[in-house]
Amino acid sequence: MSMDHKTPEDFQKEAVELHTEYMPRKDALSPRERLGIPPQEMPAQDPVARRANFNEVATGYSAEQAQVEALRCLQCKNRPCVEGCPVRIDIPGFIQAIADGDYAQAIAIIKRNSMLPAICGRVCPQETQCQEPCTVGKALKDSSKGVAIGRLERFVADWEREQNRIKPPEVAPETGKKVAVIGSGPASLTVAADVRRAGHTVTLMEAFHKPGGVLVYGIPEFRLPKSIVQVEIDTLKAMGVEIRTNFVVGRSRQLKDLLEQDGYDAVFVGTGAGLPKFMNIDGENLIGVFSANEYLTRVNLMKAYDRDNADTPVMRSHKVAVLGGGNVAMDAARTAVRLGAEKVTIVYRRTEKEMPARVEEVEHAKEEGIEFRLLQNAKRILGTDDGRVRSLECLLYELGEPDSSGRRRPVEIPDSEFELDVDTVIVAIGNDSNPLIQQTTPEMEFNRWGNIVVNEDGATSMQRVFAGGDIVLGAATVILAMGQGRQAAAAINRMLATA
C-alpha cells in the first residue's frame, strides 16, 4: 500500500458527511455555497497494488459522491459545458437529474445524444471538452476543479448497466433495405445501432475475430473493461444486427461488390486509423522494438498478459522506453509496468503541457512509477550482436520560437546525445490511416493524408457510401467517431427512406 493513497472508503466517509449536510437543502443552495462544496475525487485502486493487475484503476463514484458532485453544478443559463461537448449532451439537465436521484432520467438525457456513455465517461478527454469551459472551474480559477462531468456520466451509465436496465432500442418494422457497416469501432457501432433502429438490415463487417475496434484491441482493460464494450455488442446483436468477423473489406470482398453484387443499399466505412507510424530511425527493426499497436494488441486482444495460458507471447521486458505523449503512449507504458518491467520511461519531445494524453492517464502513470523524460527525443536504437535492443540514444530538446499555430516548437540541442539502457522500445507516436480501402477502391476520393473525403452528412465521393471516425478525421477520439457515426446514420436513414 502506498502511504498517501486515499481508499474508496475514505472518499465515501467524506461524501456521506457532505451529503448529509447539503442534500436536504439541495434546491436552495446559493451559487456561493455550491462553489464551496469540495470537488469529489475519483476513487482508484492503490497504485502499488495495481502495478501487478489489469483490473480497472478508477473504481467509480458512490451514489453519495455522485450526488454531492452534482450539487456543485450551477445550472448555468449559457451552458458553456454543452458548447464544449462534441455531441452536445444536455449536461446541466442530466446533472440535475442525478441531484434529484432520478438516475433513469439522467441516463435517458445522455442517450439522446450519445450512444456509448459508459465508454465515453471513461475515455473522453473531458478536461479539453466539456469541463474546460465549466463555470465552476473558472470561478475557482482551476479548471481541474470544474464539475466532474465525465465521472458523473460514467456513474449513471454504470448504474444503468449494473441494474440490468439496458434495453435494446426499439427496432422499426423491417424495410427490406440492407446496409453494410465496415469496421466495428465506436463510429461503426453507432451507425449499426441507428440504422438498425430504422428497420434496415445491418451487417457489421470486422477484420479481426472480435468486434469493438480500438476499444478492444487498443485501450487496455485497466482503463476500459472489455465487458463494458461487450454489453454494447450484445445490445446490437439483440437488435438483430448481424456481426461478421474475420472479414476484410478490400480483400475478402471489394467495397464496390457489396453494392453491385451483394445487394447492399448503402455502405458505411469506419475502418479507423490503423497504420502505426514509426520514427524512421536506425535500429527500429531490432528485436524488442514494437509499435504500440502491436504491443497492446498482443496483450489486450490476444490476452498475452495471461502468460501461462495465452498462445500469443509478449516480450519479457525489464527496461522499457515508450516514445510519445498521447493516450496510446500512456496505455503502452502502463501495460509494460503490469507485465513486470522494472523500469518504464516515457520519452516525449515537448513538455507535459503539450501532452495530448488525458490528464488522468498522465497522473495515473506517474503514480505507477513511470518516469517521464520530457524535452527529449529518440535519435537511434542500438542493438546487441544478436540483434536485440541494447539501448536508446536520445537527444535533449528545448522549446524554440512559436510556429504558425502559436505552439513553441521543440528544437534539438546539438551534441546533447546520451544513452538510455533499455531492452524494449515501444513506438507510440501516432497512427496514419489504414490504406487498404484506398488501395482497393480507386472510385473513392481520399485526401493526401489518406483520409476519406466526406461532406457534412458523411457522404463520400462514391454513391451510397458514407464514412466516419478516424478514417475521416485522422487519429481522433471515441466521442468524435461516435458523433460522426450519428450524422452518417441519419443521412443513410434519410436516403433509404426516400429511395
Added chain:
Amino acid sequence: MAKIIRKEKLAPAVTRMIVEAEHIARERKPGQFIILQVHDDGERIPLTIADADEAAGTITIIFQVVGRTTHMLDALEEGAEIAHLVGPLGQPTHIEKFGHVVCVGGGIGAAPLFPIAQGMRHAGNRLTVILGARNSNLLILEDDMRELADELMICTDDGSAGRKALVTEQLAECCKKNPPPDLVVAIGPPIMMKFCAETTRPFNVPTVVSLNTIMIDGTGMCGGCRVTVGGQTKFVCVDGPEFDGHQVDFDNMMRRLAAYRGDEQKDHDRCHLELQISEKEGA
C-alpha cells in the same frame, strides 16, 4: 468457423487440409494467404493458400507441424472446425508472361509455390521447378509439380531422392545457361531464400521471394510483420508477402522470426505434454 473437409499427411510432419471458406475461395489469387486461429483466443498464424476450389467453396492449406498452434491444428480431424479463418490477405503474385520462369521450393515452401507455378504456367511461361528437401520423406507436391512443369528437378540433402545437392546448386546451373531465366521465384526457409537470391544476383536474374514473418492482424495495423527491403521498412502482410529477393535484409528478418523462440520451445514441450494428457484422458 471453418470446417475441415479433408485432411491428409503429405510427409511425417506435413499436413494438407481442405477447408470450407467460400468467400476466400472466390476472391483469392496466387500468392495470397490466410490467418487462422485454432481456438477463440489462439495465436494468429499466417498460412499461404496452396489451392482453392471456387465451385466447392474450399481452400487448401498445407502446414508443417512446428509450434504450439500447428500442433493443435494438426490434432483437428475431418469434420472439426477451425475457430477463425480470415483472408485472402496480402498482394497477389504479379503474374504475366515473362518467358522462362524458374520456381524454387524448399521443404514446405513447395505449398505456397504451387499456385504461383500454376499461374505462371497458365500465363504461357516456360516453367522449370526445382524442389528441395532434407530427405525424400519431406518432399511434397512432387507429382503435382511434375504434371505442371516443363522441367522438374529434385534435390535432397542426403540424396534419398533426386540429386544429392542444395537447390542453389541447381539454380546456379539454370542461371549459367544461355539465355538465363527471365524470373526466379524462390519460396522456402529464409536461409534458402537468402542463398537463392545470392545465387541469382551475379546473373542479374530478377528474384521474387515470399516472406512468412510473425503476424498478428494481417491488415497493416501492428507492424509486427515488418522487414527491411532496400533500406526501407515494409509490412509483409500488406506490401508483400512477395518482395525483390535482392533487396530483402534476410539476416534481420531471421532474427525477428526467432524473437520468441525461447518461449516457443517451452510451448512446444508443454504442447506435447498436454496432448499426451489428453490422449490418456481419451483412452
